[in-house]
Amino acid sequence: SPQSAEFAKYMQPYAENRRINGVRTVLHDDDRPKGMCLEKTFVDNVKLLGDMDKSFDLCMRPEEIGDGAKLAELAPKTRLVVDHCGNMPVTADKQQARDAWMAGMKAAAAHPNMFCKISGIIVTAKADAWKPQDLAANVNFCLETFGIDRCFFGGDWPVCTLTAPLADWISALKEIVKDKPLDFQKKLFHDNAVRVYKLQDK
Secondary structure, X not given: OOOOOOHHHHHHHHOOOOOOOEEEEEOOOXXXXXXXXXXXXXXXXXXXXXXXOOEEXXXXXXXXXXXXXXXXHHOOOOOEEEHHHHHOOOOOOOHHHHHHHHHHHHHHHOOOOEEEEEOOHHHHOOOOOOOHHHHHHHHHHHHHHHOHHHEEEOOOOOHHHHOOOHHHHHHHHXXXXXXXXXXXXHHHHHHHHHHHOOOOOO
16 A cells, blocks of 8 residues: 555566556545545655556545545646545435535546546445435536546446445446437546556557
8 A cells, every 4th residue: 555665665566567557545444544645655655656657546535535636736647536436425414524525526626637436326325225316416526527538437346236236336327327428428438447547458
């Protein structure tokens, strides 16, 4: 993980490896303090990923997305991906938490090296009684905030199956964007992920 002083040494064998094009660290675990991604060692290592032309995925608490925005400013050459629509539960009814998430996402989107993965969201819905419309507000906010050129689909399998089969999540997202142009949908479901994660060579 980038918080380790050994990270650069660990990554060195993969520097030229075109099958490993990015790194992810889960920042919302209980043992990960707020602001960890802004500590000097962490920032330096995320910068190193940019020098290697590798991306970094931010899987973090929704109210801390603003820290991700600051990281994007400190590491402008690194592609940063906000995972899971910023982890804002679709069932959350606390306006203060939603406001913090929205502000963080807007701050993140202000940086051209930031992207948003439309994923993980179904796991926050009610497992026994949900419909695509329940996910639409969070999904549409992300799409509008980052723009279609910086958003892409993620399956989040097998975690998504805690709520529904992968096929149901795909169907739900297709339903939410069904009125969007074909080019929009192609970018969301395929093209942008290929570009951001450098999959062209595979």
